[in-house]
Amino acid sequence: MQKMFTLVLGSVFAAVTMSSAMAADSAVTIVLSEELDIVDPCEASRSNVGRVVLQNIAETITELNPAEGLKPRLADSWEDKGNGTWQFKLHPGVKFSDGTDFTAEDVAHSLKRIKSEALTCEIGAKFFGGMDISSTIVDDLTIDITADPAQPILPLLLSTVTIMPAESPMDSYVDTPIGTGPYIFDEYARGQHIKLSANGDYWGDKPAVDAATYVFRSDSAVRAAMVAAGEADIAPNIALQDAVDKGMDYSYPNSETVYLRLDHNTAPLNDIRVRKALNHAVDREAFVGTILADGTLLATGMTPPSTIGYNHSLKPYTYDPEQAKALLGEAEADGVPVDTEITLIGRTNNFGNVLETMEALLAMFQDAGFNMNLKMVEVAEWLEHYSKPFAEDRGPEIVEAQHDNANGDPVFSMFFKYASEGLQAGVQDTTLDDMIAASTALTGDDRKASWEETFKYIHEDLVADVMLFHMVGFSRVNSRLDFTPSIRTNSELQLSQIGFK
Amino acid sequence: MTDSQPVRELPSKLVQLLRMLWRDKLACIAAAFLLLVICCALFGPMMLEDLATKQNLRGRNAPPFDFSKNWTFWLGGDALGRPLLARIIVAAGNTMMVAAGAVFCSLLIGTTLGMIAGYTSKLTSQIILRLADVIMSFPSLLLAVIVLYMLPASVGNLVIVLAITRIPVYLRTARAEVLEIRERMFVQAARVMGASTPRIIFRHILPLVFPTLITIATLDFAFVMLAESSLSFLGIGIQPPEITWGLMVAQGRSYLTSAWWLSFWPGLAIIFTTLSLNLLSNWMRVALDPQQRWRLEMSTQND
Amino acid sequence: MTDHLLDVQSLSVEFHTAGGTVKAVQDVSWYLDRGEVLAILGESGSGKSVSAAAVMDLIDMPPGRISSGRILFEGRDLLQLSQAGRRAVNGRKIAMIFQDPLSHLNPVYTAGWQIEETLVIHGTRRREARAQTLDLLQRVGIPDPAASAAKYPHQFSGGQRQRLMIAMALALRPDILIADEPTTALDVTVQAQILSLLQDLQRETGMGMLLITHDLGVVAEIAARVVVMNSGRIVEHGSALDIYRNPSHPYTRDLIAAAPGKGDLPSNTDRRADALLDVQGLSKSFGQFEAVRNVTFDVMAGECVAIVGESGSGKSTLAKAILRLDEPSAGKAFYKGRDLFSLSDKELFNIRRQIQMVFQDPTQSLNPRMSIYELISEAWVIHKEILPRAQWHERVQQLLEQVGLSADHAQRYPHQFSGGQRQRIAIARALALEPELIVCDEAVSALDVQVQAQVIALLSDLRKKLDLAYIFIAHDLPVVRDFADRVIVMQGGSIVEQGSVRDIFENPQQSYTQNLLAASLDPDPEIQAARRAARSL
């Protein structure tokens, strides 16, 4: 018995000392929700890749700061040369972690590489689809970049492009990324961890964090538990129900917007009264503070409210099941087949509590008199419903989707979601097509005003979709760190911004 | 005068069986509990369906043991404010249907194939055995994804997935038993009489294999329930608004730290049901084995 | 007080079963002295092994319970000893050998290891034990002891396995050896060898020996005193000769009367001209092994032909081949002029009902899950032309009465009957098909003597009434003496000798047949004593 007790006590002691040793001094451990399959910086737009690589290993020439707007990073300045061409002056004296100098050639190569056919990098596909990007090297530290068609927000777009050395292969991913950032990629033990250490020759300020270890746990409860147990310092993205510790858990708008995409090509969803009825049937406020976090905003548009051109004057549709029923009745009287069974399609594990959310939505729609069933599908199948080409023989479908736009401009969303050619657009409306095209070409306040018009048109005139929520994310941060997660935490996690208390 | 000694009078089989069940108190409780679950499964969905799906977002995660509320809330409410007790009773229907369906199908198909493998030519037997090997090594998760990708995630299709993965168990057992029983004297006696192969299989061999298979099936019933809940955990099981206990546990596990009752009660339902099945199967193993039966036949005074 | 070596005093043992408490033995007393052989004689279910099991602490409790009595060994009551105390006696002071040595030897350890173990657990050093083991193997007549010690039980023959058991039991020269049916299921020639080995060893060591048996012949051969048991009680006790000559209890009298092979031999009769079954040059091999070699014989209608041989002689294989349960490798068998081996499935199906079989073990040949009615009427389910369904009930009752059972047994299940009754059911089932030839494969070998006599009487009776022909397969000669017309003696897959019963028993031509006859034990102790004397000359 005595022996047993000693043993248990010993193990407790060992565990305590071990975990405190892990979280020692100026190294941090970050627990991510899924293992990184690829670490190539050209995939940095994927959030888990971005949290490791973006601005830690590979930097961009411009950088979007949610508070201050677009800031220089590897470029010191830029100017619009007209005809879609912008000239960038690069910061001198920057070196890659392998010792080579950072020059315009690297920028040119990186731009080519994100569009490489053999790689299909996500940055290229996501931000530079449907345009050609070419560059002209003026001198070592000056480069002209041209987009065709012209992009008024090209400097903003370039805040997504990670700069890699000119030697990076065009046809294969790198597994030890090299960049100009404040950290060096040390080791990737697949399935276990990634290790970064501070880059001694970094051109900028020396960060407080010396080294970082990334580990992967898919279960939110486990991630939260790890920070609580001192095994990890930051758990970006934990579930609402795990964020129970006021001292460690931070909530922040995470740039995600949840909405229900309506398919305007099928009856009865092609009738505006039916779409309005859907909007009135949802008690949005009931979700906030219950299934969804406090601080979740009711959405009227596809992008986060911080995006330029977001129309703050729009009001969410009121919860009014009676009106919904009345609208349905009207439509029915006009011969709209409102009894047709509608399929509500949700994506499993899309966000925390998606299942409960969808169940609650279904119940609300059914209460309002809709004939609807719910189908939860995993991502591959979900995409077939969400993205064009749609199946020919589909019935009326409502697809739940979560859209992320942390890049400050609606252009990253509008074309895909609302233009007739847009891959995920349920609407086909030429007026809207024109409005989007016009807004995209404008700059400054004109651009802002034009986007606001567009948002209003979508929300009030077309009633295109059922907009639901601007979501809130939770991160758990060990109290020894001086770090506050922000909207950017969804796509990057700059170690240099972390301090110690 | 051994030859003319009077025949022992024994009570009817059912009475004898019930008496043996009564001797094993644990198995008795288990049987009673299962009976209750079956009643819930049969009548619960009819009577409580509406109650169990009535949402109340503002009254979510109501804690258990609040006896001032309707009895359906005595075990608390779930994340959408629905009464847990009512949901558990309603979910019993699907849970039992999935498990019973899967066990029945795999038992039927597995036994048939096993009998054929055990009593026919070497080639057929080899083909069937290789098939069993393939099924055994086929990842059941992939199977689930395939079936539920092509077909909607209904109870029926879940049954298909689970049934296929369990076929080899019965197939192998049935085959092994057949190989043994076919050599027994009474099978030879039937052959001497000219009995056809189907008659030998169904009339002579099957009744002897059956007790073993039923014992395994009882155990498997528990296994299938757990497998179903695992699929739900991975998000490829049955999908809401359908409910099973497994799904309730899976949905509730994210609230473990804040509202433990969400996954605790359905988890308990699973544990109690599988435990009952295991106890009953244990009892059956003894009751159906002539060499062990005496343990249950002994008068209780010595117990 | 007592001065016997082992003294069992008014022992009662009961077992709990479904039907309530069964008293296995009641108030049983017997004793055993050094240097003598005591036999406990009884049929199955008489409780003859129970008191020995109590001596050895082999009764599982529960379900068993010793309700009263004492077992004194060298004056100490064994029942009062601790478990460790009793295990110290077992093997060292009192040893035991069993019937069916194959299942009583641990299949996964070598013979040498198992003998050594007896020595080692009672304190012999491992190295010495090894040497002694080889001596013991030598003594009990196992060839090549060193190689044999490394072999596993399944690699020995039945007789050798019993020798291993004996070596194991006698390793520590115990005071008492209990032998529970040591020669049952062994061939007669092997039985004789084992008995003589036991006698030699007993004389050598001067131990007391308790022999449990159902066989009067074994008693006559080896025992001086005998205790007769029936239904858990001792009915008679005395010297072997006294009891054989002057049995006082009716049970004992019946038992002695039932011993086979004492009737008058039938005279040779002329055989009818037409053969019912004519087997020509039949052979059957399994791989390299030739189980049956070029066997030729015939059976007339209404005739009873006995096939006698020891285990491995191929007699059962022959029967299976004739019934096409196994396909023969070569040869022909004409049944009423048609070759059985070249029949189509359809023709074979039709001929099935004319040749039936009764198996050795009625427990195994009756499907335990079918009622007697179902078992018998199955014949008509398969061969629908025999009887319309309306008459099944009546016919089943008729058949049951014909084989000496009662008509109301039809709804019961096989396990509710005794062994002899089950064999009667099996015979009724065979008769249901109205066959002309019945093959009886060791049909009475597993039965107690009295029951054996009854079943044989039934078979002869049926033969007369229904003009049946039999092929009667048996492993010892006395059984067939009263019953068969002709005898075929087989050895190693071939026929050694065939002829009429009288010829074979009175004038055997082949030495093998002569040995077989000589090895058969006579229930009369005097005759056995005379034979022993003749042998030792």
Place this chain on the structure above:
Amino acid sequence: MSLTLFAESPSIRTFLGKRAIASAISLVGLVILVFFLSRLTGDPTALYLPVDASQESREQFREIHGLNDPLPVQFARYMGDLLRLDFGMSIRRAEPALDSVLRGFKWTLQLALITMSLVTVMAIVVGSLAAFRVGGVFDRIATFCSLIAASAPDFWIAIVAIVVFSVNLGWVPTSGTGTVWHWILPVSVLFIRPFGLILQVVRGSMITALSSAYVKTARAKGVLDRPIIFVHALRNALLPVITVIGDQAAGLLNGAVIVETIFGFPGVGKVMIDAILQRDFAVVLAAVMVTAFAIFLMNLLIDILYAVLDPRIRY
């Protein structure tokens, strides 16, 4: 005599040969089935490209990964590569599929070995002792506990264990790999169900063995209870137990998906489920083949073990 003759006829080599052929047939069947069936779960393109990717880049992606060819052509190419032991490239990880799988398998193998060794030893000892006094207090407790163990959903146990032992008590790390301490929770959770199951089998099998005739002989020889249980009965009782141990071990080798997912354990089960959900077909196939092959080897080992334990079994 004749019996031993038959039992020893085919040599061990022909036995191994036959087994290898049978397994090869199964393996080929498995590959065919997995190859075609997995393709029924849809086009991976949508998963790998951002939702906004254009038709052209989708087309490009399919071209690069050979998804445009008709299925039979893809299959022929795959089998051709397979003959050269080339298992194809993982789309997701941009590395040879076999590398991903073997890396995971290494962990799974260790996990399975440790867990099964513990399970085997514990189940045999406890089960044997329970069988010796059937219906006794020890037997009842052991049986009841083992049944409960076999009845609980493992993901539930896993999460509760983390909450209790790691967060509240702080005894062991929550998850991951690294030190010995990291193994405690996954092994414990994996241990529970096989332990309950195998304990039951050991108990049943030991009851049979202990009531057999040779045990009577041993008692008559004067062997004490403990050697009777662990020397005489156990070796005979092990055969059916080994079969069940094999089945359970096969289950673990297939990857303990749930436990690996929750504890962030980089095993092959995790690799497999990720590959399935991401439609990374090459990895799925490689994982299926590697585990099937491992299970084949294990079954062979079990057959050999049978023959070692029971001299009556000869191939």
